[in-house]
Amino acid sequence: MKLDYINEENKFNEDEFEELTEDEIYLNKGADAYQAGDYETAIRLYQKSADMGNITALSNLGYCYYYGRSFPVDKTKAKECWEKAAIFGDIPSVYKLGDMYRYGDLPQNLDYSHALYKRAFLLALDNMDNYYVAPDAFLRMLKYYPEEISDFGYSPIDIAAHCVIGIKDRIARGDNYSGKVLSDAKAVLIKLLDE
Structure with missing residues (x-):
């Protein structure tokens, strides 16, 4: 399905995204917003993409929760996002879970952290x-x-x-x-x- 727009504020030429699926369009526009520091827009677009099954968007939501982009830091929600995405082989989710076990965001477990780093x-x-x-x-x-x-x-x-x-x-x-x-x-x- 081609989109004519993502939202009223952010129009784009649909030919530019002809090869992308709808979830990828939301993901890419979310990444652009994130890089520009517009975390509220990024989160909204990542959530739409994740709701459509995009694993990278789910992983990116984990980063937003972990670093408190536009809402308080919530490492439990970050972990939940990363665990779901890691099941599908999302590399950043795997190594970020490794970080959580290494640095004590979760009960420290260096063996598990090591296994996650090796998997990533x-x-x-x-x-x-x-x-x-x-x-x-x-x-x-x-x-x-x-x-x-x-x-x-x-x-x-x-x-x-x-x-x-x-x-x-x-x-x-x-x-x-x-x-x-x-x-x-x-x-x-x-x-x-x-x-």
């Missing part, structure tokens, strides 16, 4: 060109379990370089939230090169 890493290997999700999954393994990367047939230095390039690419494409992640990836790469 393996999923990311199948999606290496997706610079919006793969570098973050790679970075967690690089920071906490670099010795295991070679078990999967990859050099930690190559994975770290891939992270830096990917994060730079998404920043160049307008991602306003990846500056610290880029600094972390560069630090990991420098450390690996110095060893």
